Amino acid sequence: MKFLIPFALLPTILCAQITLEVSDFADGGDTVRVSNSNDFSLDYTSTGESYNWDFSSLVAESQSLKDFQSMDNASTIPSFTFGAFATEAYQATNFAETVDIPLDQAGDFLPISIDAINQFSKNATDGITSVGLSVGISGTEIPVLSDTIETRYALPMNYGDNYTSNGYSYLDLNPIFNAIWIQYRTRNTQVDGWGNITTPYGSFEALRIRHEIIESDSVYIDLFGGPQWFELPVPVSYEYEWITKNEKEPILKITTREVGDAETISSVVYKDNFLNLNASIQETQNLLKLGPNPTEYKLVISGISGAFSYQVFDHKGQLIQSSIAQLDYSIDLSNLEPGAYLVIINSSSGKSIHKIIKK
Numbered sequence: 001m002k003f004l005i006p007f008a009l010l011p012t013i014l015c016a017q018i019t020l021e022v023s024d025f026a027d028g029g030d031t032v033r034v035s036n037s038n039d040f041s042l043d044y045t046s047t048g049e050s051y052n053w054d055f056s057s058l059v060a061e062s063q064s065l066k067d068f069q070s071m072d073n074a075s076t077i078p079s080f081t082f083g084a085f086a087t088e089a090y091q092a093t094n095f096a097e098t099v100d101i102p103l104d105q106a107g108d109f110l111p112i113s114i115d116a117i118n119q120f121s122k123n124a125t126d127g128i129t130s131v132g133l134s135v136g137i138s139g140t141e142i143p144v145l146s147d148t149i150e151t152r153y154a155l156p157m158n159y160g161d162n163y164t165s166n167g168y169s170y171l172d173l174n175p176i177f178n179a180i181w182i183q184y185r186t187r188n189t190q191v192d193g194w195g196n197i198t199t200p201y202g203s204f205e206a207l208r209i210r211h212e213i214i215e216s217d218s219v220y221i222d223l224f225g226g227p228q229w230f231e232l233p234v235p236v237s238y239e240y241e242w243i244t245k246n247e248k249e250p251i252l253k254i255t256t257r258e259v260g261d262a263e264t265i266s267s268v269v270y271k272d273n274f275l276n277l278n279a280s281i282q283e284t285q286n287l288l289k290l291g292p293n294p295t296e297y298k299l300v301i302s303g304i305s306g307a308f309s310y311q312v313f314d315h316k317g318q319l320i321q322s323s324i325a326q327l328d329y330s331i332d333l334s335n336l337e338p339g340a341y342l343v344i345i346n347s348s349s350g351k352s353i354h355k356i357i358k359k
Helices: 004-014 076-082 102-108
Strands: 031-037 051-054 062-067 094-097 114-124 127-137 140-154 162-172 179-199 202-222 227-233 237-243 252-259 262-271 289-291 298-302 308-313 319-326 330-332 339-347 350-358
Touching: 051 202, 062 094, 076 114, 076 127, 076 140, 127 162, 140 179, 227 339, 252 339
Parallel strands: 051 179
Antiparallel strands: 031 062, 031 262, 094 114, 114 127, 127 140, 140 162, 162 179, 179 202, 202 227, 202 237, 237 252, 252 262, 289 298, 298 330, 308 319, 308 339, 339 350
């Protein structure tokens, strides 16, 4: 009988509930190799208790190295803003480059160049928070404190936990340029599953976390001869993460966006071994093109797949034309008066912003 006890306990040992703590997440000095997959047919909705998720068929299309730098490597101004001289809530423990901030697309229609954007984070025993950004603008690095600090992960984390966190950021580009960027975010998080996940990287006990992210961005800009506020509508997005002990980043992260009335997968990223693949990341703004510009009748969109939506704003910042769930990769502008317009495209690949001239 004493030989039967270990085998009776085996299922519990192999698939047990875990608790995530701050040491399980990346901090300054950590690097993590991740692969990107184009398999957008994955089942990301199935979850529950003692669940087995099998994603072993994932195939890497590209790879990148996520570099979480310590504050010792921060440049002078961000170091002062988020370092030891900052108030305790804003004392970051790491920073990393991000392409998830819509502001990085503004360089397409502003007379400035936006360089790397870094996310500054604070890792603490009770949570991981986004304390602000640094934005490289025309060679100048500008720190952006988050007036309301968003909690990305409330810790310690267990199955059944849920929380809501808000974030608010404000960036005044003066005197470089007469423009203001404002971002509001609400994150609704639920730990809705636990069990075992299998990917090409291996099998792990994990918690499954679902984040709903509701974001509103707006820009105040003197673009067409008079300052106006432009709303930059960002689709509601969802992040599905499988996180385990000691691996620093999610074993798998699937991001979706609302397109019409449905969720559409926009990215699949998973932790992986080095595969000698191209590690570069091209942003949506560089991939998606509109032309001809100037145009007399129609804009043709290239570098996009799947359904998309668009909005057209006039020189007063008023929405004058919009459509959703388009499958014809063109925008008819024949009914518009000649002049300058702002066109915003939302697709499963992200958002891009373009200044268009109608002849």
